[in-house]
Amino acid sequence: MFNMPLNNLKGIGDKKAAKLKKIGLSTYRDVLYDFPVRYIDRRKIVNISEAPDQVHVTIRAKVLSIRFKVVNKSKKEIMILEVMDSFHHGEIVFFSPQYIQSFFKTNELYYFFGKIEKMGALFKMMHPEYARADDKLFLSILPVYASTLGLYQSDLVRLHQQVAGLLSPIVEETLPMSVTALGKLCTLQDALYQIHHPKDEQTLKVARYRLIYEELFTLQLKLIVLKNNYHRAKADRLEMDQEVSDFMTHLPFKLTNAQVKAFEDIKVDLKSGNSMNRLIQGDVGSGKTILAFLTLLMALRNQKQGVLMAPTAILARQHYESFKQYFGEKYKVEILDSGVSAKEKKRVKADIELGTVDVVIGTHAVLEEDVLFKALGVVITDEQHRFGVRQRTIVSQKGDNPHVLIMSATPIPRTLSLILYGDMDVSIVDEMPAGRKPIKTHFVRPSKLEEMYVFIREKLEASRQVYFVCPLVEDSETLDLTSATAHYEALKERFHDFNVGIVHGKMKTKEKDLIMESFKRNEINILVSTTVIEVGINVPNASVMVILNSERFGLSQLHQLRGRVGRGDEQSYCFLLSEKLSKDAKARIETMVNETSGFEIADKDLELRGSGEVFGVRQHGLPELKLADLSKHKKILLEAQKHVKIVIAEYQLGNTEMIQYIDKLRLEINETFTL
Template sequence: MSRPEALFPLFADLETLDGVGAKSAKAFEGLSVTRPRDLLFLLPYSGIDRSLQAGLSDYILPTTITIEVEVLRHNPARNRSAPVVIQTRDSAGEVLELVFFHARGDYLQRILPVGARRVVSGKAEANDYAVRMVHPDHILAPEEAKTLSGWEPVYPLTAGITQKTLQKAVASALTRLPDLPEWIDPGQMAKEGWPTWAEAVRRAHLPMSAQDLAADHPARARLAYDELLAHQLTLSLARARMRRGRGVESRGDGHLQARVLAALPYRPTGAQTRALSEIAADMAAPLRMNRLLQGDVGAGKTLVAMLALAVAVEAGGQGVMMAPTEILARQHHEGLRDLAASAGIRLELLTGRDRGAERAAKLAALAAGEIQVLVGTHAVFQKDVVFHDLRLAVVDEQHRFGVAQRMELGAKGEAVDVLVMTATPIPRSLALATYGDMDVSVLDEKPPGRKPIKTALVTTARIDEVVQHLKRALSEGRQAYWVCPLVEESELVDLASAEERFAQLRAALGEGRVGLVHGQMPPTDKDAAMARFVAGETGVLVATTVIEVGVNVPNASIMVIERAESFGLAQLHQLRGRVGRGAAESTCLLMYQAPLTETGERRLKTLRDTEDGFRIAEEDLAMRGAGDLIGTAQSGLPKFRVADIERQSALMAVAQSDARKLLHDDPKLESPRGKAARHLLWLLDQDRAIRLLTVG
């Protein structure tokens, strides 16, 4: 299915626009602009008032002024580095000096002849001697001044692109706006007072005042909604395709689940029971499950996952659990092993380290259906890994798997049910943006017996006291984490390196009492250091944030985070969740370098005052913005040009329900409004959605 003809001019080469040559086309890439269409969504972020005033007395300097002047005389440059100064006066006789560096005298004589009247516009400043304007932005004859817009948009720039080049290219792109059929529900358009798409683009690029730049201005709100709608249509199509796969109905009879529960020293929380019944209902349905299990640190996701895997085995199938790293895969294996054994389920681990005969034996047992649950890393994606009857895939730490990987995983079995677990509580707006294709179960209760963690703030100046505190704790048989911000000494940021801190703590606490793990270590060394800590051979583990996810050492009851102000809130919350897993009272010490910035203080106090991950996530989103919150590079978070998911989460929710309704009424987008929506998907580069339509 090819792109609609009406959109061709918007997807032509940039060089077909006025004023864009090969060199500036290359420079435009710095703004992620490679086609005329990209310019339409590169909106101005502020503006300059260029309306003509009578004279200098109408302004409070320094500011941008636009006035008509008479040219009095040229004072040529005294030497090569000095500027040319041209004296002019306004209608009241006040003098304005125009200053030019490295300008040719004959050129200035031509555009500013003595005795002529000119309209000049630019930034003017007053010093003790004169009012000056250095390099005016505009110099026009009075009769040409009408071409100056009263309010000039200001765009983001990149090296090699000036405001003039950009404005000219945008003006040229705007002449290509096609009239497209309307994809927004007419009731929604009328209720919001939104313009048509072409009119919205035009008005967003030609603001008349600062109000026109606001996100809630009808033109901008409409364009933001279009982006969110296209994104939600893509997610909904992905969801529909996931579910169209004729799901296998996996009904458990409960006998294995009962054995797992009988082996537990406690009863599951209400949230765990509720989440499991939602998952079991999805698995028993003929549609494919695509569910997100969201739980705060320590809310007991592992148990829910094990019970879900037990349902798959009860139904005569197999289950797989995938983790992003080998450390985590091993931890899951250890965490699930005893539970599986108590139910008589055969559970095995497969990682990149399994080779030769050992690997071959595991693969044969898997293909024969003898291994009922497999735990592993991405290695379970490999071609030679064949299941006998895979029913359920559990994926841990979602944000390292985008929508594309979720689809790939779905291709492993006939119609595998997918359950994704994340320990990062996600604010609703982000959950809609990232997981709009999924149904969500939330674990919002802590299992009984988890004690609150005492969180305290201490300055780095008190490090010696902290070390003494650790010494006492170690002598009582307790264990601690010490998290450092960076691995190598960086000239740029004077943060204590893990290597150095490790050496100092070893000197203070004793040779064999301190271990070290960081991101640059070979995996085998990392695993060995972790294993010694888990076994209690080392009392303190010095680490970079590699321990952020999933590490479980019940005896560790102290968490020291050095330079805590350099971490994000969600990250601090994750790290703190590594303690408080055993019987001992746990503490988290946030060491910071004084003085703290206002945001730094707000961040650390939020953490001290609450353990509620969802409250922390909302606060983090408000403070940092979405891209930072889950690390844009690996977040799978869509990059919106106009929409702002932090501030427009309500619009996102509307777009999601509109997208789902449109696809419910017209699954193949074949009605007039459905065809219009296809234009939107092409326009916003959602070709994947188009492919989903054709494949389906």
């Protein structure tokens, strides 16, 4: 019955069914789970004297007279009811009287619900909803549904209430009884009926809570089942030794308190005897790389091999060079990426399998089937959102349950990370290294461009370097945006006495890497780029970031781009350019100007865009949350997460109800997720 087409229902012909299909409603099930976007409360009858102006209210009034009038411009006829509540006279105006004129009678009482317009002692309502005063069903909470042209709310309300009446009594409970008891939830039958037929605020609140809770609960549990992390695999214990302590003592800088705390978390995991599964969430430039090197060193001191995966070849080489700077030739480190020749790759793979390579740093090349390890102890993934879950799993399966550390500098809203990484232990690195100055961010209007260019020239003459980021590679006929190639030509002319380079996604990897290396060596003074520089490039001498058409970028991306500067001791600057700002774009720019913390920016991003669009939801193929909103329902999320852990524990103990429930979820997962 749930999958029956809607034209089986009375009043739904082929034309109406086609319109309903446009808004995603084809079957009875679609309608049952198409929840109202809001509700109109028509229960309280107000006197005109109490009613605020320009607000929707329900009034009870007597019709004193009915007259018709032709509107001059449109030549259309309107109907005007002269009405009176207890004390006030007013007019009710209808624009299509031919359909309703026979409904109204003089000296009879009616309910009207609409926006009231006060004019001294008089009032007016334009085309309100109406009913006879003896129709008590009118005084109810009315659901409002998403619609399209040609579908009336009255039709949608009737359809949803008809389907909810038919299906809610036969809906099977989807959560185990113990979970509904833990969450103090109403039944699914009651929730689905009341969401479409709310009796009062309390029953609606209870129904919504049940459905929001279930969305968040099943989403988190499905992710854990998908990642197969509902049990912790046994792993080799990796102990801290004197060399690791000495290395930390002789670092050329002092670790921040947040770094120390994160490394303590890592050490506890490595010594536990269970496979580490930890996410390091750090802001841009907060010093996660040194934590990766300390983790690798612990593996090496315990005669294990380590892997560090980066999303791009240039970032992999950056890590390779940094590792060599810290450890010299003491440990054998090899790089595996697309730039390594076939002959060299064959030699490196053979050495990895023999165990003569201690650390492998690379890109997706590390995922190749013939990359075999003798004693893989630690797998570290940098900028993890660039790798799918399945890709990370391939690497972690190359050893005997190696310890897994994931590092992310992409700001993830705290509530979203609770879902995406609900099965992981999370360490937050939210302090910047000593001496780092917050980046000064300014919004630049077209009238202030010349002042900005004067400032940039001063910085260039002081031997600093500058990034210019454009949203497009080449000019577009349809989009009025500044392209990288056009801006590159303009900057070469303006700054003819400096070296200007360009890098974008259409270039070959080797060509991009050569230009980036030239920029790192300060052979290029100004780098024009698309967002290919978003991840991880470390050029401490670059102190100015200019982002053109900044309204085209999301908050998270703007923060990542800004993080390419501010990596040295010098004061750095970020200029956001835009000629036209929508309300949302203005809110994003204001956030960037006023806020430097990636975590605060991510939370604001979630608030502005909603959980459906923020990083991590669509990209991870997670199902859409119909009612749950991660920026509003954090308490329910935390409660659901607590209960997910109980369910997993019961599953491990052999609880039959939980085994059957999780097995059922596992069958659904392949259809639901695309991780």
